[in-house]
Each structure stands twice: as structure tokens, then as C-alpha cells.
Amino acid sequence: MISSLPEQTKTPAPAGVFTLVITGAPYSSQAPQTALRFARAALAANKRIDRVFLYGDGVHLASSLSAPPSDELNLCDAWSVFLTENHIAGVACIASALRRGLVDESEMQRYQLTASNLRAPFEIAGLGEWVDSMATGSRVLYFHKGA
Amino acid sequence: MSTLIIIDQPPYGSWEGREALDMAFSLAAFDQPVSLLFCGAGVNWLRKGQDAAEVQQKSIERNLAAAPVFGVEALLADRSACDQYGLDDAALLDHVTITDLGKELTGRFDHVAFAG
Numbered sequence: 657m658i659s660s661l662p663e664q665t666k667t668p669a670p671a672g673v674f675t676l677v678i679t680g681a682p683y684s685s686q687a688p689q690t691a692l693r694f695a696r697a698a699l700a701a702n703k704r705i706d707r708v709f710l711y712g713d714g715v716h717l718a719s720s721l722s723a724p725p726s727d728e729l730n731l732c733d734a735w736s737v738f739l740t741e742n743h744i745a746g747v748a749c750i751a752s753a754l755r756r757g758l759v760d761e762s763e764m765q766r767y768q769l770t771a772s773n774l775r776a777p778f779e780i781a782g783l784g785e786w787v788d789s790m791a792t793g794s795r796v797l798y799f800h801k802g803a
Numbered sequence: 804m805s806t807l808i809i810i811d812q813p814p815y816g817s818w819e820g821r822e823a824l825d826m827a828f829s830l831a832a833f834d835q836p837v838s839l840l841f842c843g844a845g846v847n848w849l850r851k852g853q854d855a856a857e858v859q860q861k862s863i864e865r866n867l868a869a870a871p872v873f874g875v876e877a878l879l880a881d882r883s884a885c886d887q888y889g890l891d892d893a894a895l896l897d898h899v900t901i902t903d904l905g906k907e908l909t910g911r912f913d914h915v916a917f918a919g
Contacts, residue, residue, distance in 0.1 A: 680919070711826075712818065712819055712822050712919045714919075751822075751825065752822060783826060784833065787833045790806060791833065791835055796914065798916060800917065
């Protein structure tokens with residue numbers, strides 16, 4: 657048993673700002689749950705998370721139609737509550753989202769679809785959001801399906 | 804701020820590689836230095852003469868050939884993976900540089916990201 661872990665007092669990221677990129681889908685990978693545990697630990701250590709970017713299969717995390725049994729962890733809801741309570745931006749990549757059937761009202765109208773299913777507070781935007789994190793010095797961490 | 808995006812999965816089986824390519828093109832579009840490294844089965848992205856019509860996909864050969872035009876600084880192929888898949892300079896797309904994947908290479912970049 658590890659009696660004590662060294663306390664993290666420094667981070668390579670300027671000012672301790674993280675961006676989390678989640679590419680693994682909920683329920684078919686552990687990526688969203690691992691990322692959520694990391695995010696909670698980061699805030700508890702007084703680090704900041706400027707953005708959570710959903711890419712590839714990770715966009716399924718932003719679905720408002722996910723309805724697991726009530727005695728199971730609802731990952732989509734857990735992430736939604738976490739982002740809202742901590743005022744962190746949640747962004748789903750538009751190209752990944754449209755491919756996988758995740759749309760907001762605007763895209764629903766644009767493509768004449770029958771419904772929208774983007775869960776608040778997530779928004780749909782382009783890869784420019786991720787580029788912004790890369791270019792502004794945030795430490796960008798990736799949570800893939802193997803995570 | 805320079806970025807190396809590593810693709811280690813074969814083409815056409817999933818969209819993860821294509822989406823990694825989109826990430827590289829986005830960085831380049833915003834004038835951020837970016838290079839692509841293909842390793843493992845990912846080196847098969849770099850074969851000449853791809854025809855994806857039978858699997859009803861668009862060949863990525865044209866996208867990759869255009870990468871330098873869009874500002875991607877280098878297309879790199881891991882030497883040992885090329886050996887494993889029987890790829891030499893003649894079998895690879897133009898503008899591909901064969902290199903060795905390791906700390907010396909990744910250490911040249913500020914960010915290193917894997918395709919999902």
C-alpha cells in the first residue's frame with residue numbers, strides 16, 4: 657500500500673491551466689470517467705481547467721439522450737453537472753458530432769433533422785477551440801479509449 | 804509552439820486516423836507548426852496507389868499529398884514500421900521522410916499527440 661503520494665506543487669503548464677481532450681466514448685471506454693476523476697483532482701489541487709474538448713467518439717458524452725439504469729453512473733449527466741458547477745466550457749467538435757448524430761438546434765435546422773440532442777452546457781464548435789488551447793499554453797491532456 | 808501528431812492505426816478501418824489528420828490541418832490553418840508521424844500499421848497511410856472505392860471511402864492519398872500545400876511541415880514515417888510492411892522510398896508518397904521514432908524525435912516538439 658502506498659502510504660503517501662508526493663504532493664504535486666508544480667505543473668509544466670503555465671499557471672496550471674489544463675485542457676482535457678476526450679476521444680473515448682462513455683460506456684465503451686473508460687476515458688470519460690478517468691478524465692472526470694482527473695478533473696476533480698485538478699480542481700481540488702487549485703489547478704484550473706479552461707476547456708473540455710470532445711473529439712471523435714468522445715462526442716457521445718454530450719448526448720442528452722443517454723439514459724442508463726438509475727443505479728448506474730450516468731456519465732453524461734455527471735460531466736454536465738461538473739462543467740456547470742465549475743463554470744468550465746464543454747465543447748464538442750462539430751465534424752465529429754455531425755458524423756455521429758449529435759446536433760444542437762442550429763445544426764438540426766441546417767440539416768433539416770428531426771431532433772436535436774446536445775446536453776447543456778456543452779456547445780458545438782470547430783477544432784479552432786482545440787487549436788486555441790494548444791496555442792495559448794494550456795497543458796493539453798488526451799483521454800483516449802485505452803485510458 | 805510545435806506539434807507532432809502520431810498516427811499508429813491503419814487507414815480505412817476507423818475514422819480516428821482521418822480525425823487526427825483533421826487536427827493537423829487545423830493547426831496548419833491557424834499557422835501553428837505541425838508535423839505528422841506514421842508508425843506501426845499507420846505507415847500504410849503513406850502507400851502510393853491507394854484505391855478505397857471498394858470500401859466506399861475516399862482515398863486519403865490525395866489529402867496527404869496536399870498536406871505540404873496546407874502547411875503541414877513534415878510527413879514522417881517510422882523506419883522500423885516501413886521495414887515491417889515492406890515500404891521503401893519508391894512505395895511511399897512524395898514528401899515522406901523516413902525517420903526513427905524515439906525521444907530524440909519527439910523531444911523536438913512542444914506537443915506530441917496520438918490519434919485516438
